[in-house]
Amino acid sequence: MANSRTHTRTPTHTHTPTSTSTLSPRAIFRRRLMLLMAAFLLAGTAMAAQMVLLGVVRADASLAEAERRLYRQRSIPTVRGRILDRHSRVLAQNRPSYEVAIDYEVLSGQWAARKARRHAYRVHAKAWPLLTADQRDEVAARFLPLYQQHVAAMEHRLQLTLGIDAETYAERKATILGRVERTAKSVTDRRLERYEKEQIEQGRTITPEVRALLEERAAQPIAAQREPHVVGDLTDEAAFVLIRLQDSFGPIHAPGFDQAATDQPPDITDEVVPLLPGLVVRRSEERQYPYDRVKVTLSRDSLPTPLRDDTPLTLEIEGVAAHVIGWMGSRPLKSDTDRRAAQLAADPEFAERAMVNTLDRKNPLDRGRYLDGDPVARAGVEWSQEARLRGLRGLRTERLDTGERQRIDPQRGEDIRLTLDINLQARIQAILDPRFGLAQVHPYQGTDLALPVGTPLNGAAVVVDIDSGHVLALVTSPSFSRQTLRERPDEIIDDTLNNPLVNRAIAAPYPPGSIIKPLVLAGAVTLGVYPLGERIECTGHLLPGRPDILRCWIFRDRFGLTNHTIRFGHDLDGIDAITASCNIFFYTIGRRLGGTGIAQVLRDFGVGERWNLGVGAEFPGSIGGPKSNNDGADLTQFDATIMGMGQGPIAWTPLHAANAYATLARMGVAITPRVIDDSSPPEIHETSFDRRAIVAALEGLDGVINNAEQGTAHHITLETGREPIFNIPGIHYWGKTGTAQAPPLFLDNPPLDAEGNPIPIRAGDHAWVTILVGPEGDRPRFAISVIMEYGGSGGKVSGPIANQIVRALIDEGYLLP
Secondary structure, eight states: OTTOOOOOOOOOOOOOTTOGGGSOHHHHHHHHHHHHHHHHHHHHHHHHHHHHHHHHHHHHHHHHHHHHHHEEEEEEOOOOOOEEOTTOOEEEEEEEEEEEEEEHHHHTTHHHHHHHHHHHHHHTTTTGGGSOHHHHHHHHHHHHHHHHHHHHHHHHHHHHHHTOOHHHHHHHHHHHHHHHHHHHHHHHHHHHHHHHHHHHHTTOOOOHHHHHHHHHHHTSOOGGGSSEEEEEEEOHHHHHHHHHHTTOEEEOOOTTOOSGGGTOOHHHHOOEEESSTTEEEEEEEEEEOTTSEEEEEEOOTTSOGGGOOSSOEEEEEEOTTHHHHOOEESSOOHHHHHHHHHHHHHOHHHHHHHEEOOTTOOSOEETTOOOTTOOEEOSHHHHHTHHHHHOBOEEEEEETTTOOEEEEOOBOOOOEEBSOOHHHHHHHHHHTSGGGSSSBOOGGGOSSOSSOTTOBOOEEEEEEETTTOBEEEEEEESOOOHHHHHHOHHHHHTOTTTOTTSOTTTTSOBOOGGGGHHHHHHHHHHTTSSOTTOOBOOOSBSSTTOTTSSBOTTOSGGGTSOOHHHHHTSOBOHHHHHHHTOHHHHHHHHHHHHHHHHHHHHHHTTTTOOOOOSSSOOOOOEESSTTOOSSSTTOOHHHHHHHTTTOSSEEBOHHHHHHHHHHHHTTSEEEOOBSBOOSOOOOEEEOOOOHHHHHHHHHHHHHHHHOTTTOTTSEEEETTEEEESOOOTTEEEEEEEEEEEOOOBOOSSOOBOTTSOBOOSBOSEEEEEEEEEEETTSOOOEEEEEEETTOOOIIIIIHHHHHHHHHHHHHTTSOOO
């Protein structure tokens, strides 16, 4: 069809006002610009927040570093307190000495690296801004050997001064670096953990960038990385030489350095540096123990006849009271810092003295805190009284921008006084020395010796002043010198036979044997299971028809299978039973008391009690099995029976024995023993023991030593005849011996017998004696207890030792016969 047209019909739509179909090009451009600006604004806000966060984190680290540099702080040394005996004799004191230390920066090589980089900058100052980081490192590395050799020359000179070889010095250096690096890593890890926790608590996200800054902040140097570290001790002469040189400067000393390789003008290579970089000579305090090695002269004219000699014997004794006084370690451990923190937290008065505010107005500073290289107590009174002995450093603080200064004077450590008499202690230690003769096996000690003649015996002895409870001597044998512990520790630590580290007087558990019998008598009367005066027949064995068990000690072939009823001519009362040490009597009493009764008696005499003497580990004593509460609930009737004569599930120490006998001497008044004399009144405990029973027990103890016919500690029998065990005139003795069955002692990997059973290195009975002594006609003044491990007969082995201890008390003026 002509004139026809093709039309495209546009559909009809409903448009919103924002539809681009109705907007002009300018409006479209404006809309897109606004959207773009909004996107930039959101991104910028996030970046700004991130920058603020990063700025805060970095600012904290920068501010802390800047503030640290504003202050210069120096410690003023204090002096550790002394340890004195009861007569003010010095047992431990500090002696001024000198030590040489080197800055950690020098030891670690950081000083040489820093100086080399600075030197490289001086040489290439104009080109330095144009160099890349790698190029700068490469240039600095060319100068590094110059400073390393200068440090090496200083270290060689120091080795000659200290008298040590290069290997020894290298070991000391490696030890210091390793210790500081481990400490730094531990501190860094704890800081990072704290910083991350702070970020989370503040609602901040820890992005990789933030974490990197937190790690940088946490890795700030610790104090030990900014301080000198001790590498050796100096004689006074060597110290004076180094003191004159430590502030001297001179050209770098580096033999063999290739000058041409530096491309450096000659006038710049003549750099003046410290002659002994990082070296510091400083006063220190050497801990001295005047009685660590002493000579003691002993008379031998009152020894048993086979050992008697009119010529005195002089012995050099090592480690007198070493276990009691203690010793020092060379550096603090984490346990030391934790312990001090706990003491500060638990004692507000102590914390108030120790903590001070310094010019920087930061957290209070502990003036007694441990610094790397500080000597720290490791044992004995040194350890228990560390906080009192240590003292508090003084401080000098200066604010560099204002010149403001602060000085806090040091506070000397307290002196600690002990109840010990060190001369008495030394004498008794010499008496226990096998070289004196008594502390070894001899033929006169018996016909059935468990150990070969001449075998040295280990043991312990305790002397307690009855009126005060003061421990006058606390001796363990063998002992050792601190020099041996320092230089050859394996000789002490690996000696499983003699175990010299153990203080046998208070820390080793022993079955008490027959010395417990007077305590059992007193308890049985008090609890009403034995009326005073009742007589009990000794039949030789407790159980009818069973002569092989629960026998009396005289019901043996060598005694003719006799019994005490036959020997006395009548049945025994309590006094007779103690005098003759009748087992059948005390089996019977033990059975009557039962488990709870005998446990109560022993507890009342201090068994199961730890006295916190402050001289090291203490065995509190035990009644019953390993998990017992010492109440007797786990004891069987058989246990109670044999415990009546000191065997079975019971153990105590020589101090328990002396303390229990001192309680008897006070007519039942218990006084807590002490070794540290803090001038406080004694701790007195009134017991409920029947005084009539105690009088009977003391009468029996008198008979043990003074009854010539029945007393078990009256005499020893020699080929030449009988002679008294206790033979010092003018002294009255009360006492009890004991022969206690002991578990055999095995070494590691023991030899085997023909049947494949391990062979013990020690076996047999422990030899006990505990006595009370006073001037003739007077009451008891001192309690003495002695044990000799695997010694056998208490009367023949420990009795003569106790007799010589009485002689020592006389020689030191405690007893006037």
